[in-house]
Amino acid sequence: MRTERNLTRLDRVFARLDREPERPAHIDVPKMSRHRVALLAGTLAFYLAIVWLVVITSWLVRLDWQVMFFRPYQQWAEIHWFVDYYVVLGQRGPTAVMIASWLAWRSWRQHTLRPMLTLATSLLLLNITVGAAKIGMGRLGPHYATTIGSNEMGLGGDIFPSGHTANAVVTWGILAYLASTPRARRWLSALSAVTSLGVGMATVYLGTHWLSDVLLGWVAGLLVLLALPWFEPLIARAEDQIFDLRDRWRARGSRTAPAPLSPVETPVRLKPRPASQNETAARAAAPRAPVYLAPGPHTTRSERTPVTPVGSRRPPQTDRTARGTASTARPLTGG
Secondary structure (H helix, E strand, C coil): CCCCCCCCHHHHHHHHHHCCCCCCCCCCCCCCCHHHHHHHHHHHHHHHHHHHHHHCCCHHHHHHHHHHHHCHHHHCHHHHHHHHHHHHHHCHHHHHHHHHHHHHHHHHHHCCCHHHHHHHHHHHHHHHHHHHHHHHHCCCCHHHCCCCCCCCCCCCCCCCCCHHHHHHHHHHHHHHHCCCCHHHHHHHHHHHHHHHHHHHHHHHHHCCCCHHHHHHHHHHHHHHHHHHHHHHHHHHHHHHHHHHHHHHHHHHHHHHCCCCCCCCCCCCCCCCCCCCHHHHHHHHHCCCCCCCCCCCCCCCHHHCCCCCCCCCCCCCCCCCCCCCCCCCCCCCCCC
């Protein structure tokens, strides 16, 4: 008697994952509303204000030096091991791999490339804007500072703004940007903000960044997220072109594919066709020819006439008789 296996909780989870949902017809794509434009303008003004306060060596630079002399990694040395691991959440390589893996699975489930294309667009904008600011301002970090109290600008550094903080804002904030419900967007926004600020404070704790670097990095990542709706039409066109290219490749492959072979059938044994009565009578009436070993009458070897081989130099012997016949006596000649 065959019994069915009881499904475990893990089996039910995989069975639910195997049911692919349909491609969402109405995706809540953020648009560049007036409120968003105003928020972007205010964030950009805050970005420029931080840069100006550092350039003029204001109170913000003095605060940077005070925090550096405080040396948090010495004051709270017992949490150093935790901060070393936590700061990885802001490194571009590990975070990009984690977020890309999740968004790739989501793209496969929903039959859309928008999550992956949005992530690629945000990382490209991050690299261009933050990279250009780092190279343009050339600020040195706390470990390489040359003059106490100076802003260390234009000395060939690359730490202003903080790349760890900006990368944490973008990579974790993209989850909130792509959230499907307002509630999920709010929770993910708060989580990404706390995570990115924690990454920034971890770099200050380790002494690799000034406090102003972290503030500017956080604002730089927020600017990228706020500007993403301007690139949504470009993302949609790129997705359509990729799907069109895929359809053309599939159509070309279906045209060039060979016709499927018919299944091999079992050979059928053919039976001899029964002869009709007329064919049987004709075969019986037809006389059979005698069977010989060779065509023509068969003679014994003794009756055969010797034949001189063609091309032989031996002259023919006309006086030679066949074997078995009486030979004529030769006349005797006296001598």
